[in-house]
Amino acid sequence: MNKIWILFKREYKAAVKTKSFIISLLLVPIMMGGSLAVIFIMEDNQDTTDTHIVILDHSGLVEGMLTEKAKLRNKNEIFNPETGEQFLPAYILEFISPDLNNSFDQKLELSEKIRTKDVHAFIEIGKDVLHPGEWTEDDFIRYYSEHTFMDNARDWVSNSINNFLREQRGEALNLDKDVSKELMAWIRIEGMGLVDIDKKTGEQQEAEKTSEIQSFLVPYIILMLMFMLTMMSAIPLLTAVMEEKSERIAEVLLGSITPFQFMMGKVLGGIGISLTTASVYIGGGIAIANFTGSASIIPYDILPWFFVYVIFFVLMVGSGMAALGATCNDNKDAQSVQFPAMLPVILPMFLIMPIIQNPSGTLATTLSLIPPFTPTIMMVRMATPVTIPLWQPILGLVLVILFTLFTIWVGARVFRTAILIQGQKPSMKNLIKYAFRG
Amino acid sequence: MNTIELKNITKTFGSLVAVNDLSLNVPKGSIYGFIGPNGSGKTTTIRMIMKILYADSGSILLNGKQHESLRLNNIGYLPEERGLYKKMKVKDVLMFHGELNNGTDLPAKIEKWLSHFDLSKFSNKKVETLSKGMTQKLQFIATILNDPEIIILDEPFGGLDPVNAELLKDAILDMQKRGATIIFSTHDMSMAEKMCDQIFMIYKGEKVLDGTLQSIQDQFGTDTIRLQTEMGAEALEGIEGIERINNYGKQQELRLSQNIDHQKILSLIMKKTAVLKFEITKPSLNDIFIRIASPERKEAENE
Incomplete structure (x- = not known):
């Protein structure tokens, strides 16, 4: 044990003292903070150049209404009422009559104008929009632009026209204006958490409003943290061991220590690095959250789980990586085994959306109980506002511990045999041979 | 111990x-x-x-x-x-x-x-x-x-x-x-x-x-002669009873065939040139190494 400790100290010092460690420790928060800052700056500095929109109205209904609405909007809604500063672009509408004979040519000409940035978008309104139904194909509103997604002007046009058409239909039914307004009222659903009773004080706790941030951002940050921590501590063990093998440091050390001590010293070094990084990030996160007054989003109750799972995840992936590193002779070998070995770390990244959307679903529950994926996916599930039954993280942890012991056992056998064998490729056949025949 | x-x-x-x-x-x-x-x-x-x-x-x-x-x-x-x-x-x-x-x-x-x-x-x-x-x-x-x-x-x-x-x-x-x-x-x-x-x-x-x-x-006996002559290695050409010549330029190391008399070899060489040094010795470790691991021996083993 004493020798593992000496190796651990060396590994930890060697890693923590490097510039790359300090840079990555600082870079991640800077990048995350930076992208948030960019979003805020972008919000403050919206593009305020006029948005030029051309409308081909087959229905002949909306010109007066839209012109009036745009005029009101350009006058009232695009300036900051306090400073008078413009923060949204003005909408400049141009109605042209549709060319029924050369419809395509007309649209082509408009499309060219969009490509040359003279026009932002053009809209084609079908003639039967007021009375849509199966009897006609002309009940459409089409918005032609280079980016139809996330376009504020499109939402504005859609809302304006639809509200107007509903009013028109109401008027046709001789509905009173107030009645038709009520008819069109739309009430947003507020997302709430659950009410609870404080177990210690017995106090009633009202449900809190849940937000997108809580249900998405927190699990996402947990996922990214898990990914970052293993990328910084466990994954580099592959090339580190490979280098120690090819530079013959391994043989010198094996004069004084057993292969198992060697491997564990390195893996524990990895755990030290990941816990250091986790403490810095989480400590920093808590400080920032407190500073910005959003401390309530920090899921303190799952932090102990997080640290326990990180330790076993790094132990599991790290011992696998160290063993694979021992089978590699050069960078080419290392590259060929690195990707498959990284799957437990990478795969959860692709599955984040379905898991966050349905943390109690079959996919999420099953994956979170398959040991290589458990640490990441269980933590993501626990970070969502949904309550995960306590037996699941406990069972997950037991399985992870068993699986980790297995990877250490196999890893140590592979490591012991492979570390001195030069020139053999890290093929599946060799790996199995090292693991089970020694 | x-x-x-x-x-x-x-x-x-x-x-x-x-x-x-x-x-x-x-x-x-x-x-x-x-x-x-x-x-x-x-x-x-x-x-x-x-x-x-x-x-x-x-x-x-x-x-x-x-x-x-x-x-x-x-x-x-x-x-x-x-x-x-x-x-x-x-x-x-x-x-x-x-x-x-x-x-x-x-x-x-x-x-x-x-x-x-x-x-x-x-x-x-x-x-x-x-x-x-x-x-x-x-x-x-x-x-x-x-x-x-x-x-x-x-x-x-x-x-x-x-x-x-x-x-x-x-x-x-x-x-x-x-x-x-x-x-x-x-x-x-x-x-x-x-x-x-x-x-x-x-x-x-x-x-x-x-x-x-x-x-x-001792296993290899005293079949080795260290020799220095005026003519150098040329003087040794054609003399029977020499199994191997290790030529170091100024000095030669000879290995004799079995049962060959050192004095006979000396007299044969003296007929050709002046002998400056003639030393009867045991083979060096280097020589023993070569005898065991030389390419000739490997060939002999393969035959």
Whole structure:
């Protein structure tokens, strides 16, 4: 044990003292903070150049209404009422009559104008929009632009026209204006958490409003943290061991220590690095959250789980990586085994959306109980506002511990045999041979 | 008392028999030289003594005991392939190896040895800044830092200049005086002749020589003549009874056929040229090595 400790100290010092460690420790928060800052700056500095929109109205209904609405909007809604500063672009509408004979040519000409940035978008309104139904194909509103997604002007046009058409239909039914307004009222659903009773004080706790941030951002940050921590501590063990093998440091050390001590010293070094990084990030996160007054989003109750799972995840992936590193002779070998070995770390990244959307679903529950994926996916599930039954993280942890012991056992056998064998490729056949025949 | 005992050790790698049924006794306090051509099994034997490799069969005793768990605090090991962490400082890397071998009073020992090998001024430099020879001296210091009872050196002199080789030789002899048992493998036959109490030669995984230099040379008799003449090697052409001529330019070493009289050869040479030196001697270790492992012998074996 004493020798593992000496190796651990060396590994930890060697890693923590490097510039790359300090840079990555600082870079991640800077990048995350930076992208948030960019979003805020972008919000403050919206593009305020006029948005030029051309409308081909087959229905002949909306010109007066839209012109009036745009005029009101350009006058009232695009300036900051306090400073008078413009923060949204003005909408400049141009109605042209549709060319029924050369419809395509007309649209082509408009499309060219969009490509040359003279026009932002053009809209084609079908003639039967007021009375849509199966009897006609002309009940459409089409918005032609280079980016139809996330376009504020499109939402504005859609809302304006639809509200107007509903009013028109109401008027046709001789509905009173107030009645038709009520008819069109739309009430947003507020997302709430659950009410609870404080177990210690017995106090009633009202449900809190849940937000997108809580249900998405927190699990996402947990996922990214898990990914970052293993990328910084466990994954580099592959090339580190490979280098120690090819530079013959391994043989010198094996004069004084057993292969198992060697491997564990390195893996524990990895755990030290990941816990250091986790403490810095989480400590920093808590400080920032407190500073910005959003401390309530920090899921303190799952932090102990997080640290326990990180330790076993790094132990599991790290011992696998160290063993694979021992089978590699050069960078080419290392590259060929690195990707498959990284799957437990990478795969959860692709599955984040379905898991966050349905943390109690079959996919999420099953994956979170398959040991290589458990640490990441269980933590993501626990970070969502949904309550995960306590037996699941406990069972997950037991399985992870068993699986980790297995990877250490196999890893140590592979490591012991492979570390001195030069020139053999890290093929599946060799790996199995090292693991089970020694 | 034998410090190291190998009993019927066999090690195979796939179909290759690297070491075959090898037994060896290394007495306490001796310097034991391992010689043999490249790939003959020296390093494999050393790695098995170090428990880096496990023998397929046979047993290895250290101080009369199996050393399964006695992992090697009292053994200093310098492998053939050197390797130190390049990014570490010289004194840190020594501290690290010293600690791994449960060393005590390390800073003082480190200072003493660095100054002995003229490396003090590099104490705070990174290992990667040292030359090859300096790295080798550093690695040697790391090996002997804890005054180990057993020292195993795989090719310790490779790549050292004569001054440093001398320093290293003196350090090894000091260790022996202090009571250490030393095994070293080498390709430098004259160093082995001068330093080793006993010599062991392995060839194709088999023990071919084992004993003191004297006893080994006795096996080969006095069939060797060192000769210096005015004509040089030309004078020897056409003389019967000379099996092999090793021409060093100014001096020739002759191996005679069996049952040939030295005096007869001398008279034949004297007929051709003036003889400046004529010495009847035992074969050198170098000559014995070549006799065992020369290409001619390999061919003869293959026929």
